[in-house]
Each structure stands twice: as structure tokens, then as C-alpha cells.
Amino acid sequence: MGRTVCAAVESAVDLRLAGALDAGDDVAAGVAASGARVAVDFTVPDATEANVHSLIDAGVHAVVGTTGWTAESLGRVRDHLTDVPGVGVLVAPNFALGAVLAMRFAAQAARYFESAEVVELHHPDKVDAPSGTARHTAQAIAAARADAGLDAVPDATATALAGARGADVDGIRVHSVRLRGLVAHEEILLGNRGEQLTIRHDSFDRVSFMPGVLLAVRAIESRPGLTVGLEHLLDLG
Ligand SMILES: NC(=O)C1=CN([C@@H]2O[C@H](COP(=O)(O)OP(=O)(O)OC[C@H]3O[C@@H](n4cnc5c(N)ncnc54)[C@H](OP(=O)(O)O)[C@@H]3O)[C@@H](O)[C@H]2O)C=CC1
Numbered sequence: 714m715g716r717t718v719c720a721a722v723e724s725a726v727d728l729r730l731a732g733a734l735d736a737g738d739d740v741a742a743g744v745a746a747s748g749a750r751v752a753v754d755f756t757v758p759d760a761t762e763a764n765v766h767s768l769i770d771a772g773v774h775a776v777v778g779t780t781g782w783t784a785e786s787l788g789r790v791r792d793h794l795t796d797v798p799g800v801g802v803l804v805a806p807n808f809a810l811g812a813v814l815a816m817r818f819a820a821q822a823a824r825y826f827e828s829a830e831v832v833e834l835h836h837p838d839k840v841d842a843p844s845g846t847a848r849h850t851a852q853a854i855a856a857a858r859a860d861a862g863l864d865a866v867p868d869a870t871a872t873a874l875a876g877a878r879g880a881d882v883d884g885i886r887v888h889s890v891r892l893r894g895l896v897a898h899e900e901i902l903l904g905n906r907g908e909q910l911t912i913r914h915d916s917f918d919r920v921s922f923m924p925g926v927l928l929a930v931r932a933i934e935s936r937p938g939l940t941v942g943l944e945h946l947l948d949l950g
């Protein structure tokens with residue numbers, strides 16, 4: 714993703730690539746030397762939060778695609794930003810416009826279905842499971858169900874091999890497939906008696922994330938504080 718973002722920034726006429734950092738580089742020193750106004754972080758779950766705190770201290774806006782964020786780590790960033798007014802941080806689990814729309818459509822549909830499960834499918838080099846996108850999707854489905862007063866998803870499973878029913882994200886089951894040849898894919902299954910709605914998104918190439926990343930880079934300077942999810946930058950109604 715780092716290489717793809719550098720290429721996308723370099724090919725955008727209104728943006729300039731100020732610098733690029735890799736594992737082992739000093740983030741504070743690197744951004745200061747580059748003079749960058751906005752930094753983009755696609756690293757690893759273990760490193761991203763520290764990177765963001767360094768960027769906030771340096772007064773540099775951050776666009777973050779790295780997954781693995783928790784409510785606690787996001788809370789620490791939100792708190793830090795209150796000490797540095799004017800700096801903006803966007804954390805988005807998926808920058809592909811189709812994936813953002815799929816999440817929105819799933820949240821809109823969730824209240825009308827008794828059952829909901831999420832299947833995410835990725836390349837086998839991915840280090841985190843379930844994907845950040847699947848977590849975000851399941852949380853949005855769960856929130857929509859709670860708002861609508863729906864009961865728990867029906868499931869009579871009494872005995873199961875560990876993992877057979879996937880991970881439980883706010884009461885929504887999420888299943889992770891890792892398969893050579895895949896890039897990033899998600900299927901949201903919604904069921905009622907006698908019918909099923911399937912919402913599916915496929916990223917076949919990492920260029921699919923670039924329009925969203927560039928949109929965020931251009932927008933973040935005018936969005937102080939913490940924003941979670943690219944949907945807040947899109948006019949989705
Ligand atoms: N939001 C979105 O739309 C998308 C999000 N992602 C997420 O982005 C992240 C990166 O994905 P991807 O590019 O495929 O992963 P890669 O493993 O290909 O790249 C991760 C990079 O981070 C570097 N790195 C490791 N540790 C550090 C560190 N401490 N500081 C700085 N850099 C570090 C690695 O360096 P080295 O190789 O030397 O270890 C590597 O270059 C993942 O969390 C993934 O889930 C991915 C695609 C889209």
C-alpha cells in the first residue's frame with residue numbers, strides 16, 4: 714500500500730510527495746525533514762498508533778489506513794488531539810469507494826433482516842483477522858439492529874469446533890478466509906425466512922483504494938479532530 718500511495722500522490726497534479734518512511738525510520742524526524750503537511754500511514758497494527766501520536770506532536774495531519782484499531786486506541790488519539798487544536802486525523806478501515814458504499818448499504822438493510830453474518834476474504838499475507846472493514850461493517854449492522862430493537866441473531870449452535878462460527882463482533886458473526894490469489898473482498902449475508910440479500914464488494918487491485926486516499930489527503934486539513942471512516946467525507950445523504 715505504501716508504494717501504491719506514493720505513486721498515486723506523485724501522479725496527482727495538486728499534490729507533492731514530500732517524503733516516504735519505512736520501518737525503523739524516526740517518524741518525528743522524518744516528517745520534520747520533509748516539511749509534509751499531511752502524512753499517510755499504511756503500516757502494521759503494532760506501529761500505527763505510535764506513528765499517529767508522533768504526527769500529532771509534529772502538528773502534521775494524518776490519513777490512516779492501517780487496521781487493528783480499538784475503541785481504546787482511538788480514544789487515546791481523540792484525547793491527544795484535544796491538546797493540539799487544528800490537527801486532523803482520519804482513520805478509515807477501507808478507502809475503496811465501493812467498500813464504503815457496501816458498508817452503508819448493509820447498515821441500511823440490517824434492520825429488515827432477522828439474520829446477518831459477514832464473510833471477509835483476503836490474500837494470505839494479511840496479519841490481522843477479522844479485517845478492519847469487516848469489524849466496521851459488523852459494528853454498523855449491530856448498531857442498526859439495536860436501534861431497530863431487533864433480537865439477537867438466531868443461532869441454535871450448541872456444540873462447535875473452536876472458530877467454526879467465526880468471531881463475534883457485537884453479536885454479529887464474522888468469518889475470515891485467507892486465500893492466495895485474493896486481494897480484498899467482503900460479503901454481507903442478510904437473511905429472512907424464504908429470502909436472502911447478499912451485498913458483495915471486491916477489490917481486485919490496490920489502485921481501488923487510491924481515490925479514497927487522495928480524497929482524504931485533500932480533505933483532512935479542514936477536518937480537525939478524529940474522524941473514523943471515509944463515509945464522513947462522502948456526501949452519502
Ligand atoms: N484502509 C484501507 O483501505 C486499506 C488498509 N490496509 C491496511 O493497511 C495496512 C498495511 O497493508 P499492506 O500495505 O498490505 O501491508 P504490508 O505488510 O505490505 O506493508 C506494511 C508496511 O509497513 C512497514 N512497517 C512495519 N513496521 C513498521 C513500523 N514500525 N513503522 C513503519 N512501517 C512499518 C513494513 O515494512 P517491512 O516490510 O520492512 O516490515 C511494510 O512496508 C494493513 O493494516 C492493512 O490491513 C490495506 C489495504 C487497504
Ligand SMILES: O=C(O)C1=N[C@H](C(=O)O)C[C@H](O)C1
Pocket residue numbers: 780806807808835839843844845846847896897898
Ligand atoms: O490487508 C488488506 O489487504 C486490507 N485491509 C483492510 C482491512 O483490514 O479491512 C482493507 C482492505 O480490506 C484491504
